[in-house]
Amino acid sequence: MENKYNVVIDTLGSDKGPEAILEGARLVLDEFKEVNLTLVGDENVIKAANLPSERIKIIHSPETITNYDNPLEAFYKKPNVSVFKACEECAKDEKAIGIIAAGNTGALLVGVLRYLLNEKRTRPALAAIIPNIQRGYTCLVDTGASIDAGPTQLVEFAHLGTDFMKKLYKIENPRVGLLSNGSEPTKGNHLVKETYPLLAKEEGINFVGNIEGSRALAGDCDVLVAEGFAGNQVLKNTEGTAITLITEIMKFGKKSGNEDMCKMIAGYLMKTYDFESLGAGIMLGAKKYVLKCRGSSGPVAIKNAVKILVNIMNDKTFYE
Amino acid sequence: MENKYNVVIDTLGSDKGPEAILEGARLVLDEFKEVNLTLVGDENVIKAANLPSERIKIIHSPETITNYDNPLEAFYKKPNVSVFKACEECAKDEKAIGIIAAGNTGALLVGVLRYLLNEKRTRPALAAIIPNIQRGYTCLVDTGASIDAGPTQLVEFAHLGTDFMKKLYKIENPRVGLLSNGSEPTKGNHLVKETYPLLAKEEGINFVGNIEGSRALAGDCDVLVAEGFAGNQVLKNTEGTAITLITEIMKFGKKSGNEDMCKMIAGYLMKTYDFESLGAGIMLGAKKYVLKCRGSSGPVAIKNAVKILVNIMNDKTFYE
Numbered sequence: 001m002e003n004k005y006n007v008v009i010d011t012l013g014s015d016k017g018p019e020a021i022l023e024g025a026r027l028v029l030d031e032f033k034e035v036n037l038t039l040v041g042d043e044n045v046i047k048a049a050n051l052p053s054e055r056i057k058i059i060h061s062p063e064t065i066t067n068y069d070n071p072l073e074a075f076y077k078k079p080n081v082s083v084f085k086a087c088e089e090c091a092k093d094e095k096a097i098g099i100i101a102a103g104n105t106g107a108l109l110v111g112v113l114r115y116l117l118n119e120k121r122t123r124p125a126l127a128a129i130i131p132n133i134q135r136g137y138t139c140l141v142d143t144g145a146s147i148d149a150g151p152t153q154l155v156e157f158a159h160l161g162t163d164f165m166k167k168l169y170k171i172e173n174p175r176v177g178l179l180s181n182g183s184e185p186t187k188g189n190h191l192v193k194e195t196y197p198l199l200a201k202e203e204g205i206n207f208v209g210n211i212e213g214s215r216a217l218a219g220d221c222d223v224l225v226a227e228g229f230a231g232n233q234v235l236k237n238t239e240g241t242a243i244t245l246i247t248e249i250m251k252f253g254k255k256s257g258n259e260d261m262c263k264m265i266a267g268y269l270m271k272t273y274d275f276e277s278l279g280a281g282i283m284l285g286a287k288k289y290v291l292k293c294r295g296s297s298g299p300v301a302i303k304n305a306v307k308i309l310v311n312i313m314n315d316k317t318f319y320e
Numbered sequence: 321m322e323n324k325y326n327v328v329i330d331t332l333g334s335d336k337g338p339e340a341i342l343e344g345a346r347l348v349l350d351e352f353k354e355v356n357l358t359l360v361g362d363e364n365v366i367k368a369a370n371l372p373s374e375r376i377k378i379i380h381s382p383e384t385i386t387n388y389d390n391p392l393e394a395f396y397k398k399p400n401v402s403v404f405k406a407c408e409e410c411a412k413d414e415k416a417i418g419i420i421a422a423g424n425t426g427a428l429l430v431g432v433l434r435y436l437l438n439e440k441r442t443r444p445a446l447a448a449i450i451p452n453i454q455r456g457y458t459c460l461v462d463t464g465a466s467i468d469a470g471p472t473q474l475v476e477f478a479h480l481g482t483d484f485m486k487k488l489y490k491i492e493n494p495r496v497g498l499l500s501n502g503s504e505p506t507k508g509n510h511l512v513k514e515t516y517p518l519l520a521k522e523e524g525i526n527f528v529g530n531i532e533g534s535r536a537l538a539g540d541c542d543v544l545v546a547e548g549f550a551g552n553q554v555l556k557n558t559e560g561t562a563i564t565l566i567t568e569i570m571k572f573g574k575k576s577g578n579e580d581m582c583k584m585i586a587g588y589l590m591k592t593y594d595f596e597s598l599g600a601g602i603m604l605g606a607k608k609y610v611l612k613c614r615g616s617s618g619p620v621a622i623k624n625a626v627k628i629l630v631n632i633m634n635d636k637t638f639y640e
Binding site: 067068070133144147148179181182184186187188189190192212213214215216217218228229230232233234235236237238239240241242243244245246247248249252256258261262264265268269272273 | 387388390453464467468499501502504506507508509510512532533534535536537538548549550552553554555556557558559560561562563564565566567568569572576578581582584585588589592593
């Protein structure tokens, strides 16, 4: 089978080190014959992984950015930060369809702003595709790329999410909800109260009103618009609560002598609600696909992120 | 047994109507012989419930406030709103230890500000006592009483939560976390970044740093400080996610023919994570106990809220 496209992977900045990311790269090359990889990071470490040389390109750019650095300052002070180079490479390489990164979100955002910005859009947003109880998916946007965003940015997020759900999930007229602390139009903080009337009158947006945090998994809307700080709470809290309950089920299994049954139930829930292995957020508003994996991503999460890109290229849905 | 104290209940404003609240009142009178009730609302409806007249006092104040009203305007325009009268009565009656209300939170806040404010505190906060995986509880404050609060208010919330956990859970030096979008001190929105150094240097506060939404149930802190909008997301999203997973377990049981086992597991989880029946948030900073039940509260939720007050009076913990 002929190789069809490239995916750029930043091998640095994740919690488990470049080895875990490179092990993920190996899984990718095994499973997806149509994908070649551009691996950005420390050349020696990448070479040591012994991946098939005809299917990888190595870009030596060994500097990292920590969660304590200011990403924008780092862009000017540290020329060899891997995520910036990865974005640059992704923009330059015509065969590259996207980038996968598991490090600092702010740094990825700066890289995207500098190299991958879609000219029509003001500022990218980091969306998460979250499962809902109706066996569908909701695009939660933003989950933390634009902390302290204003009303006009939230309207922009609504468009980004709408375009995404139209394209990826073939939903003709995606329902857009606004995350609030109550479903009534009178509820909200200053930002929500300012944004509500803008969304209500915005052309091309099928606004269905305010959505409470308790309904994030209810499937009441296809796009859930939130300012990044609040959206981050919903995403992470959903993950944390799901994992807590799954852990409780396993404990209960041990305590009550029903371990096998409880393992089966936990496994069933993990398939839908284990965000850690589901894998990735997508940066909307970029001119190529930009996937942000958790900092804690292991090999499988990296492979699953590439699978998302393969799905997209094959005209399937995000998590198909 | 002699009756020991009064609890004031606002019978109006909940989703299920006064009948459900009055049915809860009946459960209370059956179970807690030391409690008498002051019931505020529509006299005719309350009388129709046929509760033992020697243990109830009725205050006719039949007006309600909807989620579409502005609570502060309503305070001046609608003199007979039940929740305002309930707060007034609770303040006046020496034997009243607290008030239970299931209607509009903003209206309850206005009632507390007007009649029940503790002189030492600037503004009350609505706390939720959430379970954590370590079999302890975390006081999440604020969950929506003070939307768009500023840094000095968040420091105040830290004190309110600290005092509460010392008193109710006998924790000597409660650990205080600040809800953020990352655990590093550099993470946060403008508000969190301004609040962090204030909490770090605040006397009497055992500040342990930023806490992510994913760790809300992890037991990393005893008090989790949040601005009301973000705290509301964490509380409601935790509820929503827990109920979603419990629903999935039941579905799985039906599908796989393991209904009994799945019911057992769901029941086990509900005991800890079904916030709906656990019942109530507590308004900290008031001079009496102010419990806010969900709008959707049924009779058992009302009874459980009174049980919390009985626990407190008997020097037990909140959910004992």
